[in-house]
Amino acid sequence: MSSSSTGDMARVEKELLARWPESRLEPSLTRISALVDLLGNPHRAMPVIQVAGTNGKTTTARMIDELLRGFGLRVGRFTSPHLESMRERIVLDGEPVSPERFVETYADIAPYVQMVDAAGEHPMSFFEVMVGMAYALFADAPVDVAVIEVGMGGTWDATNVADARVAVVTPVAMDHAEYLGPDVTTIAGEKAGIIKADSIAVLAHQQPGALDALVRRAIEMDVVVAREGTEFGVLERRVALGGQQVRLQGLGGEYDEVYLPLFGAHQAQNAATALAAVEAFLGAGAATGPVEQETVRAAFAAVRSPGRLERVRTSPSVLIDAAHNPAGMTATVEAIRESFDFTRLIGVVGAVRGKDVSGMLAALEEICAEVVVTQNSSERALPADELGALAVDVFGADRVSVSPRLGEAIGEAMELAEAGPDDALGGSGVLVTGSVITAGEARTLLTGRRS
Numbered sequence: 001m002s003s004s005s006t007g008d009m010a011r012v013e014k015e016l017l018a019r020w021p022e023s024r025l026e027p028s029l030t031r032i033s034a035l036v037d038l039l040g041n042p043h044r045a046m047p048v049i050q051v052a053g054t055n056g057k058t059t060t061a062r063m064i065d066e067l068l069r070g071f072g073l074r075v076g077r078f079t080s081p082h083l084e085s086m087r088e089r090i091v092l093d094g095e096p097v098s099p100e101r102f103v104e105t106y107a108d109i110a111p112y113v114q115m116v117d118a119a120g121e122h123p124m125s126f127f128e129v130m131v132g133m134a135y136a137l138f139a140d141a142p143v144d145v146a147v148i149e150v151g152m153g154g155t156w157d158a159t160n161v162a163d164a165r166v167a168v169v170t171p172v173a174m175d176h177a178e179y180l181g182p183d184v185t186t187i188a189g190e191k192a193g194i195i196k197a198d199s200i201a202v203l204a205h206q207q208p209g210a211l212d213a214l215v216r217r218a219i220e221m222d223v224v225v226a227r228e229g230t231e232f233g234v235l236e237r238r239v240a241l242g243g244q245q246v247r248l249q250g251l252g253g254e255y256d257e258v259y260l261p262l263f264g265a266h267q268a269q270n271a272a273t274a275l276a277a278v279e280a281f282l283g284a285g286a287a288t289g290p291v292e293q294e295t296v297r298a299a300f301a302a303v304r305s306p307g308r309l310e311r312v313r314t315s316p317s318v319l320i321d322a323a324h325n326p327a328g329m330t331a332t333v334e335a336i337r338e339s340f341d342f343t344r345l346i347g348v349v350g351a352v353r354g355k356d357v358s359g360m361l362a363a364l365e366e367i368c369a370e371v372v373v374t375q376n377s378s379e380r381a382l383p384a385d386e387l388g389a390l391a392v393d394v395f396g397a398d399r400v401s402v403s404p405r406l407g408e409a410i411g412e413a414m415e416l417a418e419a420g421p422d423d424a425l426g427g428s429g430v431l432v433t434g435s436v437i438t439a440g441e442a443r444t445l446l447t448g449r450r451s
Contacts, residue, residue: 006099008099008100008103009099009102009103012102012103012106013086015106016086016106016126016129016130017126019123019124019125019126019129020122020123020125020126021125021126021379022080022081022125022126022127022151022152024125025125025152025156026122026125027153027156028156029156029158029160029161030120031116031120031122031124031125031128031158032124032128032131032132032158032161033161034116034119034120035109035112035113035116035124035128035129035132036132036135036161038112038115038116039109039112039132039135039136042135042136042138042139042140043135043139043161043162044162045135045138045139045142046076046138046139046142046143046144046145046146047144047145047146047165047281048145048146048147048148048162048163048164048165049064049145049146049147049148049164049165049166049168049277049281050148050149050150050159050160050162050164050166050167050168050194051064051147051148051149051150051168051169051170051277052150052153052154052157052167052168052169052170052191052194053150053168053169053170053171053172053191053204054170054171054172054173054187054325054327054328055170055171055173055266055325055327055328055331056170056171056204056266056269056270056273057079057149057150057170058079058080058149058305058308059262059267059270059303059305059308060168060170060204060270060273060274060277061077061079061147061148061149062077062079062303062304062305063270063271063274063275063299063300063303064147064168064274064277064278065077065091065094065147066094066299066300066302066303067274067275067278067295067296067299067300068144068145068147068278068281069093069094069299070295070296070298070299071278071282071291071292071295073144073145074093074141074142074143074144074145075092075093075094075143075144075145075146075147076090076091076092076134076137076138076141076143076145076146076147077090077091077092077146077147077148077149078090078091078130078131078134078138078146078147078148078149078159079091079149080127080130080149080151081436081437082436082440083306083307083322083436083439083440083443084440084441084443084444086102086130087099087102089130089134090102090105090130090133090134090137092137092138092141092143097137101137102133105133105136105137105140106133108136109129109132109133109136113129113132125158127151127158128158131151131158131159131161132158134146134148135161135162145281146162148162148164150191150194153187153190153191153193154190154191154192154193154194155190155191155192155193155194156190156193157193157194160193160194163196163197163198163199164194164195164196164199165198165199165200165281166199166200166202166277166280166281167194167195167196167199167200167201167202167223168202168203168204168273168274168277169188169191169192169194169195169201169202169203169204169206169214170204170270170273171204171205171206171207171210171269171327172184172187172188172191172206172207172210172214173207173325173326173327173328183209184207184209184210185209185210185212185213186213187210188206188209188210188211188212188213188214189213189216189217191214192213192214192216192217192218193217195214195217195218195221195223196221196223197221197222197223198223199221199223200223200224200225200226200280200281201214201217201218201223201224201225201226202226202232202273202276202277202280203215203225203226203227203228204228204269204270204272204273205228205229205233205269211227224280226251226276226280228269228272228273228276231251231276232248232249232250232251232272232273232275232276232279233248233249233269233272234246234247234248234249234265234268234269234271234272235247235248235249235254237265237268239338239339240259242261243259243260243261243262243263244259244260244262244263244264244267244268244339245257245258245259245260246258246259246260246268246271248268248271248272248275249272250272250275250276250279250284250290250291251276251279251280251284251285251286252279252284252285252286252288252289252290252291253286253289253290254290255275255290255293255296255297256293257297258271258296258297258300259297259300259301260300260301260303261301261303261304262303262305262308262309263309263335263336263338263339263340264309264331264332264334264335264338264339265331265334265335265338266331266334266335267305267308267335271300271303275296278291279291306443307320307321307322307436307439307440307443308321308322309321309332309335309336310443312442312443312446312447313446316414316417316418316428316429316430317340317342317428317429317430318410318414318429318430318431318432318446319336319340319429319430319431319432320431320432320433320439320442320443320446321431321432321433321439322433322435322436322438322439322440323360323433323434324351324352324355324360324434324435324436325355325356325359325360326356326359326360326362326363329359329360329363329364329433330363332363332431332433333363333364333366333367336367336431337367340429341427342367342427342428342429343420343427343428344369344417344420344427344428344429345367345368345369345417345428345429345430345431346368346369346370346371346372346413346414346416346417346428346429346430346431347364347368347370347371347372347413347430347431347433348371348372348373348374348406348409348410348413348430348431348432348433348438348442349361349364349371349372349373349374349387349391349433349434349438350373350374350375350376350381350382350384350387350406350409350432350434350435350437350438351381351382351387351434351435351438352376352378352380352381352382352435352437353380353381353382354380355382355435357382357387357390357434358390358393358394360433360434361390361391361394361395362394364431364433365394365395368395368431369399369416369420370395370399370400370401370416371391371395371399371400371401372400372401372402372403372409372410372412372413372416373387373388373391373400373401373402373403373409374387374402374403374404374405374406374408374409374438375387375404375406376406376435376437376438376441377437377441378435378437381437383404384402384403384404385402385404387402388400388402401416406438406441406442406445407445410430410432410442410445410446413430413432414430417429417430
């Protein structure tokens with residue numbers, strides 16, 4: 001990257017970050033609708049596969065992208081939040097867009113963003129501008145299909161200005177209750193807003209109340225529904241080196257001997273959901289049979305999901321994971337139990353305000369001998385001392401250390417991992433988790449490279 005590109009990228013990032021953050025919402029599609037109208041409706045230039053839900057959205061979107069490209073389609077992918085670089089959010093042909101293209105796209109839409117800012121009661125948010133950039137870039141590319149991850153909720157999310165051909169909903173759990181509702185049924189009702197007339201709804205396994213809300217919306221829209229456990233799902237899986245081997249039931253038939261280089265039952269379920277979404281998009285079903293098996297196998301074998309139970313160091317092993325709510329943390333804990341043989345695991349936890357931190361810590365307590373609490377660089381970061389008090393309630397004072405600087409916290413955790421009894425040598429590990437921001441910052445510290 002040239003120095004001029006670096007400077008331009010830094011300037012654009014600064015301007016974007018000066019806008020309302022993703023944590024501040026004014027639920028409305030008014031501003032994003034005005035922007036895409038001024039831009040010539042780029043969101044209608046390509047079919048859209050939209051992914052909503054509480055956990056697993058980003059990984060499922062990555063899987064859908066990999067599968068579609070395997071079938072020869074040009075794909076644009078929009079996900080959030082990012083781990084390390086803002087450019088990760090807008091992906092073209094499997095790679096984050098270049099700094100030059102990111103800056104060019106921002107420059108192209110900036111005058112229209114300013115017009116929307118001037119005309120409304122509130123200026124456009126960071127997330128709304130990013131969505132506008134993604135749709136504009138994908139239309140200009142052009143792409144054959146856009147895979148779009150919802151930011152929060154569904155109905156009022158800025159991505160929902162588009163009408164998805166395939167509407168995917170990953171498992172719904174409690175998160176962002178202050179914005180989305182007090183229970184999973186209400187939250188699912190908000191996420192169900194991505195299901196629209198003429199779409200196909202692909203629903204991962206859901207809690208009963210959530211499933212009721214999603215199916216109710218599908219009936220109202222009179223759309224075809226594919227449900228995990230009924231029309232598609234995981235038939236079999238076993239632990240394999242570096243991941244797992246799975247047999248999947250798709251809409252068009254069975255897919256066997258599929259290697260997935262990711263850990264945990266939840267990742268197998270994400271794979272089944274992604275496969276069903278791609279089958280639905282390609283028109284595959286019981287009448288047509290499965291899509292090309294070798295293409296599916298090759299695509300899943302190539303899937304990577306940085307920051308999702310990713311091993312970034314050995315001796316001791318250091319894993320980073322972006323789990324940020326109790327449901328996600330429970331899935332992470334189950335995956336570690338299944339796929340890793342740690343005799344001593346130390347947790348490093350950095351969280352943000354507004355999350356069920358005690359619920360996450362309770363899940364971690366089952367597998368972590370000790371925990372080092374820290375804080376990330378976010379303005380919303382929960383101070384280490386406050387997090388420490390919550391951790392003491394769960395772990396007890398003798399199993400909790402407080403280290404406000406993330407790098408120092410990781411170093412302390414590595415020392416604690418190696419300080420166990422002799423029979424723990426070789427089986428010690430560190431898990432850095434608690435938020436996407438913590439995972440991203442740890443990844444940069446530990447690898448020196450960006451995802």
